[in-house]
Amino acid sequence: MNNLTLEVEGAIAILTITRPAALNALNSETLNELDAALDEINANADIRAVILTGGADKKGNAFKSFVAGADIGEMSTLTKAEGEAFGKKGNDVFRKLETLPVPVICAINGFALGGGCEIAMSCDIRICSDNAIFGQPEVGLGITPGFGGTQRLARVVGVGKAKEMIYSARNIKADEAYRIGLVNNVYSAEELMPAAKKLASIIAANAPIAVRACKKAINDGLDAKMDDAIVIEEKLFGSCFETEDQKAGMGNFLEKDPEKKLKVVPFQNK
Ligand code: CO8
Numbered sequence: 001m002n003n004l005t006l007e008v009e010g011a012i013a014i015l016t017i018t019r020p021a022a023l024n025a026l027n028s029e030t031l032n033e034l035d036a037a038l039d040e041i042n043a044n045a046d047i048r049a050v051i052l053t054g055g056a057d058k059k060g061n062a063f064k065s066f067v068a069g070a071d072i073g074e075m076s077t078l079t080k081a082e083g084e085a086f087g088k089k090g091n092d093v094f095r096k097l098e099t100l101p102v103p104v105i106c107a108i109n110g111f112a113l114g115g116g117c118e119i120a121m122s123c124d125i126r127i128c129s130d131n132a133i134f135g136q137p138e139v140g141l142g143i144t145p146g147f148g149g150t151q152r153l154a155r156v157v158g159v160g161k162a163k164e165m166i167y168s169a170r171n172i173k174a175d176e177a178y179r180i181g182l183v184n185n186v187y188s189a190e191e192l193m194p195a196a197k198k199l200a201s202i203i204a205a206n207a208p209i210a211v212r213a214c215k216k217a218i219n220d221g222l223d224a225k226m227d228d229a230i231v232i233e234e235k236l237f238g239s240c241f242e243t244e245d246q247k248a249g250m251g252n253f254l255e256k257d258p259e260k261k262l263k264v265v266p267f268q269n270k
Contacts, residue, residue, distance in 0.1 A: 003030040005055070006037045011048040011204040012197065013041050018055030023068035026115045026147075028089065030071075035093045038100060048204035048211065050100065051196045052123055053107040054116075063129050063189040066108040067116030069137070070147065083146070090115060090147035094122040099219065101212045103203055107196040108132045108183065113171070118145060121152040124215065125199070126183040128174050129192045134182060135171035155222070157182050207245035213237070 003024075007014045015037055017024045026034075041047050054066035070090065078086060097104060097119070106123035112134045120126050120134075136153065138145045145153075145166060154162035157180045165172065174186045187195050203211060213236040221229035240246050 001033045001037070003027075004033040004037055006040065008044070008047065009197075011046060012200045013044075013047045013050045015041075015050060015052045016055050017052075017067055020056060020058040022071060022073075023057055023065035023111060024054045024116070025068050025071040026090065026119070027071035027074045028086070031089055031093050035096065038093070038096050041102070042100060048102055048208050049200040050102060050104040051107055051193075051200055052097075052104055052119070053193070053196070054109050063109045063131055063192075065110040065116075066106075066112045066128075066132065067119055068111045069114030069116050072141065075143075083143075087146035090118075094119060094148055098122040101215065102208075103211065103215055105196050105200055105203075107192050108134075109189070109192055113137055114145065114149070115147045118147040118149045118152065121156055121182075122148065127185045127187060127192065127195060127199070128177065128183045129189045130174050130186050131189065132174040132177065132183075132186075133171050134174075134177045135169065136166045137169045137171070139167065140169040207240075207249050209243050209245045210240050210249075213240055 003017065003019045005014075005016045005018060007016075015034075017026070017030060017034070019025060019027070019030060024030075041050060056062040057064040070086075075083070075086065103125065104123040106120045106126045108120055108126060108128035110129065110132060112120050112128070112132060114135070114137055117134050117136055136145045136149050138149070144150060150162075150166065153165065156162075157165075161180050164170070172180075172182075174183070177183045178186050185195070217233045217236045220232045224232060
């Protein structure tokens with residue numbers, strides 16, 4: 001892979017988008033590599049959480065940019081049909097990311113503009129460094145957000161704020177992103193990756209079948225009416241029973257031994 005690294009540390013996969021010459025902007029090649037990396041993660045049952053972040057810029061600054069959008073050079077000469085196809089390519093990959101069975105934490109280390117903000121919103125949890133900048137600058141470039149921004153931003157921060165950000169193309173800083181709920185937490189540059197890894201480790205120490213079922217219940221339920229959504233939860237709740245995770249998790253609690261109750265049980269993916 002030219003523009004992406006995939007490292008696996010125990011049960012945690014770290015995906016880093018690395019196109020230093022273009023502040024990690026997403027071109028077709030990067031989207032294809034991301035697609036392949038997500039397949040690789042999905043095929044590895046030992047991975048229980050993923051961290052997505054951006055690599056350093058060409059001067060070696062690791063906190064300049066997460067992803068500065070889709071690649072404007074590549075998009076500049078597209079026809080209508082090619083534009084639509086490029087949008088579909090991004091949407092397909094981002095949907096694969098959003099529906100990856102394990103949780104994805106996005107560690108935003110600088111600019112998250114256009115496609116950068118959109119890929120962050122396809123992750124389960126967003127945290128950022130205190131210098132991060134968010135925005136949907138597309139209308140200034142004569143296009144709409146095309147990798148899900150018109151849909152996900154409204155769902156994450158509410159319709160009013162999303163419309164203001166998209167219509168104005170105004171960038172916002174980390175503190176405002178935190179205030180409107182676009183990110184869960186803001187850290188100093190040095191604290192960002194340790195915080196992402198700590199959260200990923202906490203998630204990875206929980207029962208993997210249950211964590212996956214929670215992700216599916218929340219995601220699928222959000223697209224359904226409440227009457228149908230609670231049925232989605234019931235089915236996924238039921239699916240946890242008779243698994244090693246459920247037997248070990250509840251067995252540990254019932255042991256009454258405080259030492260054992262807190263112990264991480266040997267959860268299995270079955
Ligand atoms: N695409 C391509 N190259 C980029 C991009 C980008 N999005 N962003 C930065 N670069 C390149 C620059 O051209 C520059 O290259 P070079 O060194 O060869 O001149 C290099 O990265 C460094 O950038 P700057 O010199 O501009 O760095 P600054 O610190 O001065 O500025 C900014 C940083 C503010 C982030 C600035 O680079 C910028 O405004 N970038 C563009 C941000 C943007 O508008 N992003 C949204 C793009 S549109 C989009 O994402 C739509 C998604 C949906 C597409 C759907 C398709 C149908």
